[in-house]
Amino acid sequence: MSGAKKLLKAASSTGGGATSGDGLIENVFSDKLYLGTGATLTVNNGIDLSGDNEGLVWIRRRDSSAQSAAYDTVRGAQKQLRLGDTQVEATETGNIGLTAFNEDGFTIGTGASEINDGGGNGGSYQSFTFKKANNFFHVSTVVADAGTPNPTVDLSALGTVGMIWVKPKDLAQNFIGWHKDLTSNKIIDLTATNSGEHSTGSLSLTVSSTTLTITSGGSSNYGTYIIYAWADNSTIASENQLVRCGTYTGNNSNNLIDLGFEPEFLIGKAINEHSSWYQFDRASGWTGYGYSSVKNPFSNNTEQSVNVPIQLCSTGFNCTNSEVDYNYQSEKYIYMAIRRAPMRATTDTTNIYESLQPSGSGATAVSFRPDFAFEGLNASGSVRFHARSINTKQLTDTNLGDSSTAQTIHYDYAGVTNGHSLSGFGFLGDVTGSRQVAVWQNQRGVCDLVNFRVGSSLISSVRHNLNVVPEVVIYCCQTASANWGVAGSVLGTNKYLNLNSDSALGTATISANTSTHIALAGNDFGGIANHSYSAICFASQSGVSKVGTFSHTNGSTTSVSVNGFTSGVRFLMLKRTDGTGNWYWFNSAVGIVSGAESYKLFDSSQALASGDLIDNGTDTFIAQSDLATGDYFFIAMA
Numbered sequence: 073m074s075g076a077k078k079l080l081k082a083a084s085s086t087g088g089g090a091t092s093g094d095g096l097i098e099n100v101f102s103d104k105l106y107l108g109t110g111a112t113l114t115v116n117n118g119i120d121l122s123g124d125n126e127g128l129v130w131i132r133r134r135d136s137s138a139q140s141a142a143y144d145t146v147r148g149a150q151k152q153l154r155l156g157d158t159q160v161e162a163t164e165t166g167n168i169g170l171t172a173f174n175e176d177g178f179t180i181g182t183g184a185s186e187i188n189d190g191g192g193n194g195g196s197y198q199s200f201t202f203k204k205a206n207n208f209f210h211v212s213t214v215v216a217d218a219g220t221p222n223p224t225v226d227l228s229a230l231g232t233v234g235m236i237w238v239k240p241k242d243l244a245q246n247f248i249g250w251h252k253d254l255t256s257n258k259i260i261d262l263t264a265t266n267s268g269e270h271s272t273g274s275l276s277l278t279v280s281s282t283t284l285t286i287t288s289g290g291s292s293n294y295g296t297y298i299i300y301a302w303a304d305n306s307t308i309a310s311e312n313q314l315v316r317c318g319t320y321t322g323n324n325s326n327n328l329i330d331l332g333f334e335p336e337f338l339i340g341k342a343i344n345e346h347s348s349w350y351q352f353d354r355a356s357g358w359t360g361y362g363y364s365s366v367k368n369p370f371s372n373n374t375e376q377s378v379n380v381p382i383q384l385c386s387t388g389f390n391c392t393n394s395e396v397d398y399n400y401q402s403e404k405y406i407y408m409a410i411r412r413a414p415m416r417a418t419t420d421t422t423n424i425y426e427s428l429q430p431s432g433s434g435a436t437a438v439s440f441r442p443d444f445a446f447e448g449l450n451a452s453g454s455v456r457f458h459a460r461s462i463n464t465k466q467l468t469d470t471n472l473g474d475s476s477t478a479q480t481i482h483y484d485y486a487g488v489t490n491g492h493s494l495s496g497f498g499f500l501g502d503v504t505g506s507r508q509v510a511v512w513q514n515q516r517g518v519c520d521l522v523n524f525r526v527g528s529s530l531i532s533s534v535r536h537n538l539n540v541v542p543e544v545v546i547y548c549c550q551t552a553s554a555n556w557g558v559a560g561s562v563l564g565t566n567k568y569l570n571l572n573s574d575s576a577l578g579t580a581t582i583s584a585n586t587s588t589h590i591a592l593a594g595n596d597f598g599g600i601a602n603h604s605y606s607a608i609c610f611a612s613q614s615g616v617s618k619v620g621t622f623s624h625t626n627g628s629t630t631s632v633s634v635n636g637f638t639s640g641v642r643f644l645m646l647k648r649t650d651g652t653g654n655w656y657w658f659n660s661a662v663g664i665v666s667g668a669e670s671y672k673l674f675d676s677s678q679a680l681a682s683g684d685l686i687d688n689g690t691d692t693f694i695a696q697s698d699l700a701t702g703d704y705f706f707i708a709m710a
Contacts, residue, residue, distance in 0.1 A: 097314050098413035100127075100203040103337055103355040104177070105134075108197055110190015112167065113180045119201045121145055121173035126204040128211055128300055129170060129178055130155065131187045132367060134356065134375040135196040138186045143170040143178075144211050147298065153241060156263055156370045161241040177201075198356055200337070202300075207231045208314045210301040213241070216288040227301055228282040234304030234317025235408045236284060237262060238277060240295035247370070250277040250284075251406045252304060253319035254343060260406075262370050268345035302408055311539060315410050322403040324394035326527050326602075331388035333411045334523075334537055338382070338389055339369065340398075340407030347397045352382060352389075354412065355441075360384045360461045360523025361550040361604040383604065384461050386522035387535040412537070417517045421616045421710040424518060427642045428509040429661040438511060444521045444608065445511040448657065448672040450680040455657070455672060461523050462550060462606055467572050467674055508659040508672060508680075510643045510709075516540075518617045522590065522607040530601055533589040542585045542609035543619040544707065546571060547597050550604040557596030560585060562619050562705060569647060569705070570596065574675050577649045585609075610707050618708045621649070622695065630695040634708050640664065640688030643709040645674070650703040656685065664688045 102117035121127045125145070132140040140155040147153075149171055150164040164170075167181035178201070180188045189195035202209040206229045214223040227233050236250040246263035254260060254269045259277050261267035274289025286297055305313035310332030320329050322342075338358075339351045349368045352358040356375065357365040360383050367375045381398045383390040389409070391399035398405075418424060423440055430436045444459040457465045514520050516539045524534040536542060544560035556571035559582050563569065567577045583591035590607055592598030598605050612618050615636030624630040634641060642660040647653060655674035662670045668684045687694040693708065 095205070095207075095312075095314075096413075096415045097336070097411045098416060100205045100208050100314065101336070101410055101413070102177075102199070102201040103353045104199045104201070105355050106197050106199065108185075108187075108189040108195040110188060111182055112171075113188055114174070114177065115180065115199060116174075116177040117199065117201055118176055119203050120175045121178065121201070121203060122175045125173075126211055127173075127209070128200075128202045129173070130200045130202075130369075131170070132198055132200075132369060132375075133186060133189070133195055134198055134365075134367075137372045137374055139372045140369050141170075141186050142300075144298065144300075145173050146211050146213055147241065149173060151241075153239060153298065155247060156372055158244040158246055158263070160244055198353075200353075202302075207303050207305060207308065209303070210299070212299050213296050214286065214299065215296050216240075216286060217294050218291070221290070221294070222285055222287045223297075225284040225286070225299055225301075226282070227279070227284055230282065230301060230303035232304045232307060233279050233282055233284070233301060234315065235302045235406075236277060236279070237300040238286065238297055240293065241298050243293070243295045245293075248275070248277065250279060251408075252279075252317055253406050260341070260343065262349070265371070266345050266348060269343045313411060315408065317406075317408045319404060319406050320391070322391070322394075322399040322401055322405060324399065324401040325392075326525060327391040327399050328385065328525060328527070329388045329391070329407070331409055332535070333388075334384070334386045335389060335409040336412040337410040338407060340405050342396065342400065342403045342405050344403065347400075347403075350382070350397055352384075354384065354460060358382075358384045358461065360525075360606065362462060383523070383525060385524050386520075386537060387524070390525045412514070414513075414515060417613070418515060419613075419615050421642075424513045424515040424616070425643065425709045426511050427659045427661040427709075428511065429506060429659070430509060431506040432504055436509070440513045442511045443514045445509055446657070446674075447507055447509045448680075450506045450508070450670075452677055452679040454677045455674050457548065459521055459606065461521065465548060465550070467556060508657075508662045510657075510659060512709075517611060517613045519611075520609045522609060523604070524598070524607070525604050526592070526598055526601055528601055530599060531592060532583065533586075533591050534598065534607075535588055536590050536607075536609050538609050538611055539587060540611050541587050542590060542611055544610050544705075545585065545590050546608040546610075548606045548608075549596075549598075549600060550606060552595075552600050552603045554600060555596045557594070559591075559597060560619075562621060563649065567649075568596070569649065571655060572675055574652045574654050576651050576653075616710055618710075619706070620708075621703065621705050623703050624695045624699055624701065626699065626701040627697050629697060631689065631692045632695060632706070633692055634710070635691060637691045637708075637710040639710070640690060641693050641708040641710065643707075644686065644693060645707040646686070647705050648700065648702040649705050653700060653702060658686060660688075664693075 104117040128144045130142045142153045150169045152162045171181045172179040239247040249260045249262045258269040260269045276287040278285045304317040337353045341349045351369045363377045426438045448455040455467045520538045522536050543562045547557040558569040582593045618634040622632045644658040646656040657672045668682045684696045685699045
């Protein structure tokens with residue numbers, strides 16, 4: 073990497089949970105999905121492991137049995153260790169295995185079904201990349217021999233040490249682990265089936281302050297040890313945390329673990345011998361409601377789909393049942409959780425929003441990983457809301473209730489059967505016809521999809537990840553009958569709308585949102601006990617997004633400023649507030665033109681309609697003479 077590029081990356085950092093320019097989670101962690109080809113394959117994930125940079129790439133197969141393979145920059149490319157067995161380090165030759173660490177990912181050679189199967193349509197894989205960075209991750213090797221039987225490793229750059237994996241690369245032994253919340257002087261065998269914490273015996277790991285000591289216990293354990301270690305950022309301000317290592321006690325019911333941030337990745341286990349390791353991540357499918365994908369990273373089992381044992385939430389995760397692997401009564405569990413990206417703000421709306429007009433089933437590529445989307449058929453049919461972290465929901469022109477359609481959108485889709493990609497999504501085979509789609513990636517300062525659970529005791533607020541005050545929040549109950557509530561400062565104090573209704577502003581007691589929390593009140597706004605909710609938060613950012621209001625008189629035109637936009641709006645949600653009126657959706661992929669343009673209604677199942685209601689400007693949109701007289705609220709994306 074050039075010096076100029078390194079300076080640019082350092083300048084872009086906000087200081088985050090690390091003291092280097094890599095203090096943003098998107099610079100140090102990736103959970104990239106990819107499709108095997110059997111031929112040389114480059115996986116671009118935005119993580120720089122070239123040159124002097126160090127880190128770990130851990131690859132697992134999703135669609136069939138295979139051991140997880142670990143490669144790191146310290147041992148070098150083509151040096152493989154398996155997480156799930158006692159195999160010594162394997163040296164791959166020619167064009168086999170992981171062959172190079174790059175500025176924005178890594179390269180895989182031919183063959184090796186564990187990481188790049190080309191049979192049929194290719195295997196489905198997931199890579200986890202951890203870059204060595206202060207207060208986040210450490211990788212190194214150390215030698216235990218007769219001269220130094222009990223070597224030490226300096227982990228002070230981690231701040232507080234949270235979790236450690238250790239294995240002698242040249243001995244047929246398992247990975248063993250240390251976690252800050254295990255009983256003192258005990259370790260845990262990562263590889264052995266249903267292993268619990270145990271006394272260390274001859275080989276032991278001891279962490280004193282920020283120094284790891286490996287006690288070999290004699291010549292049978294002499295060898296070169298690989299160390300993977302993660303920090304615990306519990307003492308850092310929550311908005312800057314990258315990784316948390318902690319513990320919880322099972323309760324057989326809803327058990328919310330508050331991290332202070334939404335996790336991207338979670339790994340955990342009961343500390344006794346009766347349970348397996350679990351690992352969830354958003355890329356492969358971790359939801360706030362519905363089915364999630366789970367894998368034991370230390371076994372060769374295929375990834376499984378399970379029904380909400382652990383729900384994804386905006387502030388952590390919620391254990392929902394009594395299974396011994398996740399939440400058994402009085403059982404103690406350890407975990408490591410990594411923060412969701414991105415942490416960096418953007419001024420380029422193409423990185424976080426896209427207007428599309430796909431047709432039929434199949435793949436639709438975007439330039440970023442989608443988090444949520446609205447989809448409306450050009451033919452008659454209600455608008456659907458999709459999200460990576462929930463099931464499909466359908467707006468109706470009556471009460472939404474808990475009705476949901478069959479899942480019709482597939483977020484890790486590459487355009488081939490069983491293909492997987494983080495840069496697009498696909499419509500499944502039961503979908504026909506043209507449609508319009510508006511798709512977003514969660515982004516600080518612009519938009520954030522929040523998933524949360526209301527327990528038996530009602531709560532007044534829930535944390536979001538915008539880092540600014542949301543100007544409007546759209547609430548959706550996933551598991552009970554309730555309207556789509558819309559509230560926020562843009563509508564006025566104690567004022568609300570319903571997205572599935574053409575009604576004017578209503579009045580209710582709704583507290584103000586803050587830069588860290590959204591307010592909950594009443595059934596439509598997170599006020600139903602023992603149910604799951606989602607909330608979409610929007611705020612204005614110059615050149616990217618605009619939440620606002622304007623007044624208009626039928627028969628005239630009204631120019632509405634969208635400050636910083638350079639080519640008008642690509643998405644516009646528009647609703648009259650002082651009287652009845654539909655929720656309009658204008659999409660640049662369908663066409664926002666001078667004269668009549670097409671639009672879809674959020675509160676109706678009617679087909680795509682046409683009328684001369686708005687025109688696009690440069691840093692404006694213009695309400696046209698056909699639009700009804702009234703006061704209006706809008707959300708716009710550049």
